[in-house]
Amino acid sequence: MSDKTFKALIVEESEPKKFTRRIGERKISDLPAGDLLIRVHYSSLNYKDALSATGNKAVTRKFPHTPGIDAAGEVVECTCGRYQPGDQVLVTGYDLGMDTPGGFGEYIRIPCEWAVKLPDGLSLRESMIIGTAGFTAGLCVWKLDRAGVEPDAGDVLVTGASGGVGSIAVSILAKQGYRVVAVTGKPNAGDYLRNLGAAEVIGREAVLEGAERPMLKERWAGVVDVAGGDLLAAAIKATRYGGAVTCCGLVGSPDLNINVFPFILRGVSLLGVDSVQCPTQPRLAVWEKLAGLWKPEHLEETVTECGLEGLEEKIQQILKGAVRGRTLVRLLDA
Structure with missing residues (x-):
């Protein structure tokens, strides 16, 4: 051999x-x-x-x-x-x-x-359509759920929504009953994202408007961010009291220019997501969900x-x- x-x-x-x-x-x-x-x-x-x-x-x-x-x-x-x-x-x-x-x-x-x-419920082909991107999206949803962000809490923002992580995050969240607002820089991605379950599709400028201010109007119950940089900072500033933001990417920038106000005045949680060294138990738990209740439609x-x-x-x-x-x-x- x-x-x-x-x-x-x-x-x-x-x-x-x-x-x-x-x-x-x-x-x-x-x-x-x-x-x-x-x-x-x-x-x-x-x-x-x-x-x-x-x-x-x-x-x-x-x-x-x-x-x-x-x-x-x-x-x-x-x-x-x-x-x-x-x-x-x-x-x-x-x-x-x-x-x-x-x-x-x-x-x-x-x-x-x-x-x-x-896991039962997934073919080899389906598991690789999901892959690292989908597993990362699943970890984001898992952390939002554990942080208490429930479907009736309000809108959930997904940045980079037309990419691999974002697409599957939109699909998982919509299937679980969340109202998803998808952010994309691709003008032709609207129909694609709405078909995945996004209730609303917006451009980056809609998130960044007024982002130079220390705090923004409360808009998001939760956030799945794959961009980092200015988009992540703006999303945090607009997250509702007690909300949670997951961070899993840096395509925009690895830098985060933000003050502490959202954390100490609104109790916002910033949750890092790592899919590379993720321990065995959460890894297995998320894959079981991706093969079952969370399997993208x-x-x-x-x-x-x-x-x-x-x-x-x-x-x-x-x-x-x-x-x-x-x-x-x-x-x-x-």
């Missing part, structure tokens, strides 16, 4: 700071040590994958490398005793696709604890699909901010 070859996207540093990408062959013996060998059926394309594929050393330090922070497939070998050959599992987070060869290869080898047994409407050969075009699109929803990567027939 160790001499078996498989296809993978291979990123190489041909000379200092110059990176190339190609579809090539690797051997299973090239994979790192680990308890679990998985035949990958599906992966998905995330912004972090595009950064890794273009040689961003903040994401990936060791080359040659195969990106892909998501993977779902079938167990081939397991030495930890937790899984049997043929078991279906999914993997998101940890070091997969960063410095550990990831889901853009037909096989991965990982520690057992990185894997989650595929419009998964197929949020996704486009490609094989390994189509990844180059999709990588360029996501770097330009031109991808809407999720990009599924099919490996079973690659």
